[in-house]
Amino acid sequence: MSFCVKCGNEAENTLDGLCTECFLDGRKLVTLPHHVDLKVCANCGDFGQGETWAAKDTLTAVEDAAVRSLATVKEARIVSAEASSEEQEPFTYSVRVDAALDINGYPAEGAASTLVRIKNTVCRRCSRQLGNYYESILQIRANPKAVSSKVIREALNRVENLVDSHSVTNRQIFITKAEEVQGGIDIYLSSISIGKAAAKDLSDAYFAETKEAFKLVGQKDDGQNMFRITYLVRLPDFHAGDVIQFEGRYFKLTRVSGGGAKVVDLLNFRERAVKRSDMPSFKVHTRSEDLREAVVVNRNGDEIQVLHPSNYSTVDLNVPAGAEISETAKVVEIDDVLYFVP
Numbered sequence: 638m639s640f641c642v643k644c645g646n647e648a649e650n651t652l653d654g655l656c657t658e659c660f661l662d663g664r665k666l667v668t669l670p671h672h673v674d675l676k677v678c679a680n681c682g683d684f685g686q687g688e689t690w691a692a693k694d695t696l697t698a699v700e701d702a703a704v705r706s707l708a709t710v711k712e713a714r715i716v717s718a719e720a721s722s723e724e725q726e727p728f729t730y731s732v733r734v735d736a737a738l739d740i741n742g743y744p745a746e747g748a749a750s751t752l753v754r755i756k757n758t759v760c761r762r763c764s765r766q767l768g769n770y771y772e773s774i775l776q777i778r779a780n781p782k783a784v785s786s787k788v789i790r791e792a793l794n795r796v797e798n799l800v801d802s803h804s805v806t807n808r809q810i811f812i813t814k815a816e817e818v819q820g821g822i823d824i825y826l827s828s829i830s831i832g833k834a835a836a837k838d839l840s841d842a843y844f845a846e847t848k849e850a851f852k853l854v855g856q857k858d859d860g861q862n863m864f865r866i867t868y869l870v871r872l873p874d875f876h877a878g879d880v881i882q883f884e885g886r887y888f889k890l891t892r893v894s895g896g897g898a899k900v901v902d903l904l905n906f907r908e909r910a911v912k913r914s915d916m917p918s919f920k921v922h923t924r925s926e927d928l929r930e931a932v933v934v935n936r937n938g939d940e941i942q943v944l945h946p947s948n949y950s951t952v953d954l955n956v957p958a959g960a961e962i963s964e965t966a967k968v969v970e971i972d973d974v975l976y977f978v979p
């Protein structure tokens with residue numbers, strides 16, 4: 638037990654020789670600088686402080702900026718802080734921060750005010766994007782006679798979704814530009830890692846062949862070589878939804894993935910898994926977008942009656958047990974025989 642040098646009372650713990658009450662008496666516990674600068678990106682509208690950027694509404698960004706600048710005496714720990722702000726003039730807010738503190742287990746309070754000034758700038762991501770910065774190019778190519786432009790657009794969509802999901806945690810990931818070219822599309826990407834991830838994703842999703850090519854484009858400040866990588870992704874002629882020929886039978890290709898493919902036999906509607914190594918022997922019979930629609934005139938258990946889409950004769954077709962049949966059914970004609978495509 639010691640005594641406070643100011644009031645003489647007994648104190649369990651002293652701070653600079655003072656009891657907690659005397660230590661707190663008249664002392665400014667928290668401070669804020671006269672003003673705090675908050676950056677806003679004129680291009681994307683995100684707010685930044687230091688090197689950290691995030692999408693926020695203006696008042697939240699203003700109050701966060703003030704709270705983050707709050708300093709305390711070294712004996713205190715901030716338990717919580719609440720800010721309230723008022724716009725003084727355009728782009729300048731006065732902000733008061735009220736903080737709950739803990740000093741040696743003794744609760745205390747402190748308050749301070751500052752001016753938060755919003756400054757227009759362009760964040761690093763936007764300046765790179767606006768400057769056409771890129772580190773990799775994804776070249777998606779397909780045989781134009783076999784693969785429709787719809788498939789190419791769908792592949793572009795996949796890449797856009799992948800980039801979106803990565804950019805949530807990494808602001809430096811973006812698509813610089815996408816250009817349609819003869820036989821496909823070129824997608825310029827801000828990083829090598831996202832180019833590699835997109836190439837792998839397309840390879841799994843489409844059974845696409847991929848190749849990569851390095852190009853030395855210069856040296857970084859630290860003398861390290863800087864590369865650009867081009868990922869060439871060649872889509873195969875077959876695609877989920879197509880009717881294919883495989884091992885002498887006809888199937889609907891229902892799924893392509895990194896592990897292989899799923900196909901459904903058009904004769905008995907049994908599903909079958911096909912290994913990736915067997916997939917190169919798939920031959921497209923009819924692309925999904927070229928399948929015909931036949932008008933359904935009757936249904937009887939596992940059979941439907943349709944009008945042949947070419948000659949309008951009535952044809953009986955087997956359908957899978959429990960299949961949902963609407964007013965029309967997808968069909969394919971193989972060697973003069975019509976099949977229902979599930």
Ligand SMILES: [Zn+2]
Nearest residue numbers: 641644656659
């Ligand atoms: Zn005292």
Ligand SMILES: [Zn+2]
Nearest residue numbers: 678681760763
């Ligand atoms: Zn920006």
